[in-house]
Amino acid sequence: MTLKETIETNYKTSLKSKNKIEISTYRLILSSIKDLDILNRSGADKKETDDEDVKKLLKKMIKQRIESIEIYTKNDRKDLLEVEQNEFDLLSSFLPKQLNEEDTKKICIDTINKLGAESIKDMGKVMGELKKSYPDNLDFAKAGPLLKELLNK
Template sequence: MSLKQTIENEYKNALKSKDKNKISTYRLILSSIKDLDIVNRSGPNKKETDDEDIKKLLKKMVKQRAESIDIYKKNNRTDLLEVEQNEYDILKSFLPKQLSDDETKKICADVISKIGANSLKDMGKVMGELKKTHADEIDFSKAGSMIKELLNK
């Protein structure tokens, strides 16, 4: 079953259980997927929207929620924080599990030694290799700072 079908099924279940928070979040996701479908169908590179496109969209939405959560925490807006946190949790549930900081650091160190990187100039090579092998598992914003730290030693 595709990711889109999974989300649609979850949406139907939320409608049956009358869970207003989930319903609004699933509607938001499905609306964004529909927008993505329209973009993919028009323009020079016509293609069907696949699971990878949807994962990229969900990652972008998760990142937006994480930024909003930080802002709401700083400004003590618990009312808005709760809504964003619920959306964040639902969005994350459709993405592959991210590796922990320790696991990410170990993988970064392994890749650095594998390709023989020894300065910050090699950071692009290291990131490229990580994206090839661990695209869905690693938070690249964290990985970037870890790689800088490892290359500066």
């Protein structure tokens, strides 16, 4: 079953259980997937939307939720914070679990040693290897600054 089919199945289940938060979040996801389908079909490189496209879309939506959560936390908006947190949890459930900071650092160090990277000039090479080896598990927004710090020593 594709990721899109899984989301559609979960949407139908949430409709039956009348869970308003899940229903609205699934509608939002499915609407975005439909927009992506249209974009993929109408562009110069016509293709079907696959799981990788859906994962990228979900990551983008998660990033938006994280930004909103930070803003709502700063401004003490608990009502809006709760909605965003629920959406974040639901969106995150479709992606592999992100590695924590300690594991990310260990992987970065291992990759630097494996490639023999010595300076910041090698950052692109290391980042490329990380993206190839850990495309779904690593948060590259955290890995980038960490790599800079490790390679500047």
